[in-house]
Amino acid sequence: MSTLVEARRPGIRSLVTLIGCEAKMVVRDTAGLVVPLCLPLLIMLTSASSASRTTVDNGRTALDLYVLPLVFTMVIAIIGIINMPSFLAYYRRSGILRRLGVTPASPAMVLAAQAIVSVLQALVGITAALVVAFLAFGANPPANLGTALGVVALAMAAMYSTGMIVAAVAPSPNSAVAIGLVAFFILGALGGMFGGRDSLPEPLAEVGGWLPFGAAVEALSAAWAGATVPAAHLIGLGATIVVGAVVAGVLFRWE
């Protein structure tokens, strides 16, 4: 049968409106902002004082090379692996994705809006930590700013890709939080969140360096020191992005 209806996807105006709505939802859910923004900041405050007095390499302190990379990675991981999937799971459980499914909005558009809002949240968290670190503890900027920015972008993509897997497999908002928390702590433990990776058994430390949390911490640390970022960490982050996108693409569902 013939038809003259043009297949027009909603454009950039629609995406901007959706991003605005998602941002309002996040801001109005005040409790959801406390953990990703305040917990990493608190961890930094507890260790920044002594770390800022310990010079490690290239004029950079332990605060610059160990604490800040860890804090930034925590902010990105909490938002990407825990918060974003729980929002998407809530949308699915409450039927919001189903309601959007009968409009011209595509699943990709909803996911893109969520990812963009999550990036904005992470940038707010990272900026807050940076400002406190600079003003209160005399932290140094990264020796290689471009590399640091690139690694942050790559880490965000990798964490959100991991979060999309969580969103795809979690049957409910509660299970999304549970799966996200477990994933966060496993990745964090293997990535040095509870002490350096060198305190782990060697096989686990090796694996942790390839997984997104450890890879992001190590790559950021290298960027802050002005050293070359080891390829293994970049490959680990890149592979996470690809695997997450493929798995979520196959498994993600509206209902």
Add this chain to the structure above:
Amino acid sequence: MNNAEPAILADNLAKSYRSTRAVVDVSLRVEVGEAVGVVGANGAGKTTTVEMIAGLRVPDRGWVRVLGLDPRRDRARLRQVLGVQLQQAYLHHALRVTELVDLYRSFYPDPRPTDELLDMVELTEQRRTSFDKLSGGQQQRLSIALAIAGRPRVVILDELTTGLDPKARRRMWNTVEQLRSDGVSVLLVSHTMEEVERLCDRVAVLDGGRVIALDTPAGLVARAGTATLDDAFVALTGRQLEEEPA
């Protein structure tokens, strides 16, 4: 678009959920500009039928065309011309009425103005109220505003006035009549015989997942040999038509 094509054409639809046969055999044709009601007792297969027509569920058997478009294959094109009000309003709970209306308007190339939509469903005074602060009836009315935000040519209204008080119910009927006067085709799932009698050209009676009668309201009454459409429904199905609680 080819005007000779019906607004909705469903042929031999069947759908089961595990061992439950929700829809056994439903065929339905809604002409352009026509309003067809779908009535049936709880579990008759009404919602599953409209969900297959809207492309939310894939039929186990049979096929659907809406203005000649396949709900699954032509999804992007169909969404431009089909407005759907689902049985329950599923919306971002923390967003305000105008924020939700503006969001849904943004999905369409030529949406109705926000003020016009709010006026149609009489939510102008609640424009700054968040969705979770609206009453059930107000949420329902907002859901209908969103269904017609994109100036659809076909609308599916599932339980349009369930849970609304009589005054709000009549307001929604006026809205549907306004849509009809604009040439919009309507598929209306209802528990209220007064509603389908007033709004619909024809009524399909579903029972046990099948269309057991499809005729004008007067035709159904004549066929059943009863005085009212309510009585005709009971005579045709052997069941009482009960409105679901709000």
